[in-house]
Amino acid sequence: MKVLIVGGGMVGLAFAMALRHVSASTEVTVLEARVPPSGTPSPLDSRASALNLVSRDILSVWGVWPAIIEQAGVIQQIHVSNQHRFGSSVLEPSDVGSDDGSLGFVIENHYLGRALLSRAQELGVVLAAPVDVRAVQRGDLSPGVVLASGETLSADLVVIADGSQSSLRQQLGIPIDTRSPGQRAVVANVLFDAEQRGIAWERFTPHGPLALLPLPGGSGSKGSRFNVVWSMPKDAALALEATDAPHFCEALQDAVGWRLGKVLDVGTRTGWTLDRVLAQEQSRPGFLLAGNAAHGLHPVAGQGLNLSLRDAWQLATSWGATTTQAEPDFIAAMINRFVGAVREDQDRTVSATDMLSTLFAQRGLLLDLPRDLALAGLDTMSPLRRYIARRGTGVGSQLRAGRQSS
Numbered sequence: 015m016k017v018l019i020v021g022g023g024m025v026g027l028a029f030a031m032a033l034r035h036v037s038a039s040t041e042v043t044v045l046e047a048r049v050p051p052s053g054t055p056s057p058l059d060s061r062a063s064a065l066n067l068v069s070r071d072i073l074s075v076w077g078v079w080p081a082i083i084e085q086a087g088v089i090q091q092i093h094v095s096n097q098h099r100f101g102s103s104v105l106e107p108s109d110v111g112s113d114d115g116s117l118g119f120v121i122e123n124h125y126l127g128r129a130l131l132s133r134a135q136e137l138g139v140v141l142a143a144p145v146d147v148r149a150v151q152r153g154d155l156s157p158g159v160v161l162a163s164g165e166t167l168s169a170d171l172v173v174i175a176d177g178s179q180s181s182l183r184q185q186l187g188i189p190i191d192t193r194s195p196g197q198r199a200v201v202a203n204v205l206f207d208a209e210q211r212g213i214a215w216e217r218f219t220p221h222g223p224l225a226l227l228p229l230p231g232g233s234g235s236k237g238s239r240f241n242v243v244w245s246m247p248k249d250a251a252l253a254l255e256a257t258d259a260p261h262f263c264e265a266l267q268d269a270v271g272w273r274l275g276k277v278l279d280v281g282t283r284t285g286w287t288l289d290r291v292l293a294q295e296q297s298r299p300g301f302l303l304a305g306n307a308a309h310g311l312h313p314v315a316g317q318g319l320n321l322s323l324r325d326a327w328q329l330a331t332s333w334g335a336t337t338t339q340a341e342p343d344f345i346a347a348m349i350n351r352f353v354g355a356v357r358e359d360q361d362r363t364v365s366a367t368d369m370l371s372t373l374f375a376q377r378g379l380l381l382d383l384p385r386d387l388a389l390a391g392l393d394t395m396s397p398l399r400r401y402i403a404r405r406g407t408g409v410g411s412q413l414r415a416g417r418q419s420s
């Protein structure tokens with residue numbers, strides 16, 4: 015079998031690795047438009063992702079986790095609060111029955127991307143970069159792609175992981191559902207002067223939700239590093255992105271207060287539109303969408319990559335299960351199995367993320383009261399708090415339960 019994966023982002027690499035992990039005889043080639051970045055960005059200029067406990071388990075099985083554990087920040091507590099309002103809540107590992115004192119992890123994307131690539135190559139995945147894929151090849155021919163050079167490559171399966179603006183998805187005639195809350199996220203790493211203590215902060219400000227993820231290292235006299243994702247209406251975000259470092263620190267200090275001490279410094283600010291782009295179908299004969307090409311989510315709940323890692327795990331499971339049953343049209347049967355297996359998880363994750371982004375997008379009298387009550391209620395209503403924490407961390411999910419018993 016031959017598989018081509020278009021897009022060597024974190025998801026394309028995860029799908030490639032999952033396939034080689036389950037089937038060493040399958041040839042897997044990743045076609046990526048950009049040369050993989052080398053070197054290490056400065057500590058205040060990196061991007062980071064929050065990974066939940068299921069993602070940690072999946073990365074452990076693939077052999078990626080040992081390469082990144084040293085660089086991962088551990089989330090030991092999640093503190094949720096509302097600026098200028100009374101509601102607040104603390105989620106702890108005991109709320110989810112986590113056995114190792116963690117609710118999740120924060121890892122800088124350059125470490126994770128490099129570890130995924132290196133493990134994928136160890137497993138025999140071929141990376142072709144820079145290679146610009148221009149078109150899909152369909153019809154009576156085997157599935158394939160046409161490169162900018164004019165060369166055509168064919169395969170048994172083509173996985174399209176070229177991001178949320180996927181042009182190949184459009185060529186496959188797969189419709190999308192776009193939701194535009196008119197928001198943008200300002201993302202940056204910041205340095206506070208207080209000790210970090212492994213707490214992730216989610217704070218709802220008059221502009222929109224502000225997440226502070228604890229980054230590893232940099233505690234003590236050098237202060238503590240946090241990755242900030244601050245979602246807000248587009249115009250406010252563009253203004254904040256353009257402001258200089260001292261004014262950004264001032265605005266952040268005002269929004270966060272002094273629990274983390276003084277904001278000492280900030281790295282480069284980047285801006286991200288927060289449109290949710292959802293493919294209405296996930297496959298065509300011989301083609302499968304993956305990652306942001308299939309579901310580009312609002313980052314408010316930090317679920318996009320976590321969901322895609324579970325998808326990649328399911329692809330490997332579907333591939334393995336289909337082989338053992340020796341079905342005649344292997345790829346078609348495998349795609350059906352995969353799409354059926356991921357549907358419920360994807361639907362639930364998309365609805366939960368949509369609900370959160372709507373609820374927390376804007377402040378107003380009508381929204382504030384239920385939100386405050388919900389936050390205040392979280393501390394008193396333990397079962398609800400436990401439920402939310404279990405969904406967010408993945409504890410108790412079928413996948414995790416399956417892994418623990420295997």
Ligand SMILES: Cc1cc2nc3c(=O)[nH]c(=O)nc-3n(C[C@H](O)[C@H](O)[C@H](O)COP(=O)(O)OP(=O)(O)OC[C@H]3O[C@@H](n4cnc5c(N)ncnc54)[C@H](O)[C@@H]3O)c2cc1C
Pocket residue numbers: 020021022023024025026045046047048062063064065145146147148175176177178199201243286304305306307313315316317318319320321322
């Ligand atoms: C601000 C922000 C914070 C986030 N935080 C979290 C978090 O904490 N936790 C979490 O789980 N998720 C988070 N996410 C979501 C997560 O980052 C995405 O789900 C994930 O990065 C998607 O990866 P991808 O590989 O599908 O797409 P991309 O990262 O967009 O990669 C697509 C790749 O395809 C390549 N490509 C595109 N076109 C072509 C072509 N024609 N030919 C060849 N190659 C091509 C591109 O060069 C690129 O490398 C966050 C997202 C944002 C915006």
